[in-house]
Amino acid sequence: MRIGIPRALLYYNYYPFWKIFFESLGHEVVLSSPTNKKILKDGLESTVDDACLPVKVFHGHVIDLINTVDAVFIPRIISVESGEFICPKFLGLPDMIRNSVAGLPRIIDCELSLYRNKTGFMEHAIRVGRLLGNSTQEALRAYLLASSKYNSYKKFRVKNGRLPIDEGDKSFFEVTAPDYSKYKDGSFKFNVLVLGHPYNIYDRYVSMNLIKKLQDFGAKIITPEIIPERNISAGAKKLNKKLFWTLGKNILGSAYYYMDNCKLDGIVHVASFGCGPDSLVGELLERKVSRDYSLPFLYLNLDEHAGEEGFNTRLEAFVDILERRRCGESNVSSHG
Amino acid sequence: MTGCYLGIDVGSVSTNFALIDENGNLLKKLYLRTAGRPIEAITNGLKMIQESFEDDIKIMGVGTTGSGRKLAAVIVGADVIKNEITAHAVACITEYPDTRTILEIGGQDSKIIILRDGVVVDFAMNTVCAAGTGSFLDRQAQRLGIPIERFGDIALMSQNPTRIAGRCAVFAESDMIHKQQMGYKVEDILKGLCQALVRNYLANVAKGKEIKSPVVFQGGVAANTGIKRAFEEELGMEIIIPRYFDVMGALGAAILAKKFMAQNKRAKTKFAGFEAAFREHTAGSFECQGCPNLCEVVQIYVDGKLVARWGDRCGRWSADMAV
Ligand code: SF4
Ligand code: SF4
Numbered sequence: 001m002r003i004g005i006p007r008a009l010l011y012y013n014y015y016p017f018w019k020i021f022f023e024s025l026g027h028e029v030v031l032s033s034p035t036n037k038k039i040l041k042d043g044l045e046s047t048v049d050d051a052c053l054p055v056k057v058f059h060g061h062v063i064d065l066i067n068t069v070d071a072v073f074i075p076r077i078i079s080v081e082s083g084e085f086i087c088p089k090f091l092g093l094p095d096m097i098r099n100s101v102a103g104l105p106r107i108i109d110c111e112l113s114l115y116r117n118k119t120g121f122m123e124h125a126i127r128v129g130r131l132l133g134n135s136t137q138e139a140l141r142a143y144l145l146a147s148s149k150y151n152s153y154k155k156f157r158v159k160n161g162r163l164p165i166d167e168g169d170k171s172f173f174e175v176t177a178p179d180y181s182k183y184k185d186g187s188f189k190f191n192v193l194v195l196g197h198p199y200n201i202y203d204r205y206v207s208m209n210l211i212k213k214l215q216d217f218g219a220k221i222i223t224p225e226i227i228p229e230r231n232i233s234a235g236a237k238k239l240n241k242k243l244f245w246t247l248g249k250n251i252l253g254s255a256y257y258y259m260d261n262c263k264l265d266g267i268v269h270v271a272s273f274g275c276g277p278d279s280l281v282g283e284l285l286e287r288k289v290s291r292d293y294s295l296p297f298l299y300l301n302l303d304e305h306a307g308e309e310g311f312n313t314r315l316e317a318f319v320d321i322l323e324r325r326r327c328g329e330s331n332v333s334s335h336g
Numbered sequence: 337m338t339g340c341y342l343g344i345d346v347g348s349v350s351t352n353f354a355l356i357d358e359n360g361n362l363l364k365k366l367y368l369r370t371a372g373r374p375i376e377a378i379t380n381g382l383k384m385i386q387e388s389f390e391d392d393i394k395i396m397g398v399g400t401t402g403s404g405r406k407l408a409a410v411i412v413g414a415d416v417i418k419n420e421i422t423a424h425a426v427a428c429i430t431e432y433p434d435t436r437t438i439l440e441i442g443g444q445d446s447k448i449i450i451l452r453d454g455v456v457v458d459f460a461m462n463t464v465c466a467a468g469t470g471s472f473l474d475r476q477a478q479r480l481g482i483p484i485e486r487f488g489d490i491a492l493m494s495q496n497p498t499r500i501a502g503r504c505a506v507f508a509e510s511d512m513i514h515k516q517q518m519g520y521k522v523e524d525i526l527k528g529l530c531q532a533l534v535r536n537y538l539a540n541v542a543k544g545k546e547i548k549s550p551v552v553f554q555g556g557v558a559a560n561t562g563i564k565r566a567f568e569e570e571l572g573m574e575i576i577i578p579r580y581f582d583v584m585g586a587l588g589a590a591i592l593a594k595k596f597m598a599q600n601k602r603a604k605t606k607f608a609g610f611e612a613a614f615r616e617h618t619a620g621s622f623e624c625q626g627c628p629n630l631c632e633v634v635q636i637y638v639d640g641k642l643v644a645r646w647g648d649r650c651g652r653w654s655a656d657m658a659v
Contacts, residue, residue: 033628037629283544286544297458299460310461313403313419313420317421317456321456
């Protein structure tokens with residue numbers, strides 16, 4: 001079977017696992033194209049107005065797959081860590097897609113909740129395998145293979161600081177060369193922590209190439225995806241209250257850990273228009289960063305209407321602040 | 337012949353010029369309407385400067401800023417191309433080094449810049465919402481049949497301002513029309529509008545920012561005494577309006593050009609000369625069919641020769657160009 005995976009939402013987290021899992025069960029995995037103008041437009045047209053931008057983009061990716069695959073994989077995700085939840089939008093995603101996209105192929109829709117169940121991921125994978133007509137045995141074997149490869153991928157990612165960014169049409173998982181060979185360590189001018197949903201910060205179209213632009217200004221980019229999980233948890237412990245959202249925990253935990261333990265020159269927080277969780281996390285973060293650490297902080301809101309011009313202006317002004325702190329008052333760069 | 341530095345700020349509503357001498361004194365400022373034709377505004381400005389000085393000046397450096405900073409750089413030849421936040425801040429602290437807050441409301445956007453010890457530490461910018469900008473005030477003044485220059489003074493006469501809903505331009509406008517029909521006095525409506533704009537600005541652009549004095553208010557709207565007063569009342573602070581409040585971006589760009597040239601003593605200015613104003617500039621664009629992004633690629637020709645391209649997401653068209 002040709003199984004389509006939309007290059008959106010949790011693609012940036014779990015694609016390596018599912019690719020290996022499906023392939024070892026003898027299926028072919030097809031990715032939607034990297035986000036482009038048409039995908040965004042299709043997504044905007046097929047969704048209700050109050051959906052957040054990433055969910056709209058997800059719709060566009062499903063539409064991009066319609067004519068090329070036998071099934072689209074859209075799990076119904078409730079929780080990816082024990083005792084935590086993710087945003088409720090993921091829970092209704094398969095239904096939302098069925099309601100708003102016409103001419104769909106089969107949807108592989110299977111619930112995942114690790115809230116009370118640590119081994120739930122294995123069970124989830126086995127159920128997905130069985131939905132595809134495989135035996136429990138086969139699915140279990142595929143699960144073991146995929147999870148061991150997925151874990152070594154994650155280790156590799158953290159160890160090498162390899163951000164999950166696609167290159168051209170190639171998925172981040174297939175790009176093996178280190179991504180910024182042109183920046184040798186030590187040649188970075190600043191360390192910048194970029195925080196936000198993986199599907200915002202790594203989607204080159206939606207983020208208007210934020211990471212690449214910052215790298216071109218000489219920034220070394222740190223994100224939660226390349227910070228060891230134990231450090232994120234250590235950082236998250238500093239919160240006054242336990243955060244029950246995995247995503248908010250990752251963002252705030254990374255920020256707190258980094259601000260206390262590493263040299264950091266600035267923080268960029270990327271939020272999407274129409275995202276409740278983001279605005280909450282953003283406010284907590286901004287207050288903390290400016291009050292307790294007086295670090296430069298840039299808040300970027302991704303919005304389908306926002307022009308690239310204003311986005312670049314903000315970015316350049318932020319880099320000017322970093323530049324000033326680095327070299328003192330006198331230096332003027334000719335660009336930016 | 338005096339050595340001078342030229343700053344140009346190209347926005348969607350206005351295109352401004354500032355010319356300073358070696359000591360930083362302003363010799364000339366221009367505030368021109370962009371009116372959808374930035375190339376014309378830029379070349380007209382150049383001609384006007386040349387006419388007023390003939391051969392008395394020598395341009396030693398050029399800085400550009402604003403949303404059209406790249407375009408201006410291509411046409412005029414620029415040594416520094418700077419974002420408008422930095423440019424505004426530089427102009428402000430040159431005149432008021434102690435500034436800790438800059439409120440800026442221009443024709444097309446509004447910003448807040450927070451400085452501490454003479455350095456920018458934070459900023460925010462609104463480019464989406466029209467309710468907080470000069471164009472909106474212009475439009476309302478026009479609708480009420482009041483010259484924009486008198487807007488502020490009339491608003492100051494109000495004893496009993498009308499409350500206008502200012503959350504968004506559409507609401508504000510319909511609310512105003514409603515209040516007008518109900519027979520409220522013009523000065524009360526104008527004052528109400530000033531208050532609504534200030535509330536809207538503080539709740540959106542300045543959200544979460546710590547406004548400390550000295551506070552400087554600049555941008556075209558700073559000419560409006562009604563808005564200035566509304567800020568003072570709302571913040572309970574004195575508001576400073578700099579001498580050249582309407583061309584601060586351009587002034588900042590000129591100052592940056594001067595600093596840059598002082599740092600790079602051997603560099604020769606990239607200024608293309610006043611002849612640039614008489615060349616034929618055309619901007620065209622096409623839709624790239626290279627991939628589903630269908631980028632709108634802008635091309636600038638000078639005397640029929642392609643000199644710059646931008647707007648492509650992948651660098652396919654702009655990579656081999658200088659700007
Ligand atoms: S967390 Fe925010 S951006 Fe993500 S799906 Fe939920 S609402 Fe959308
Ligand atoms: S310029 Fe590049 S990104 Fe844009 S449509 Fe052409 S090929 Fe695609």
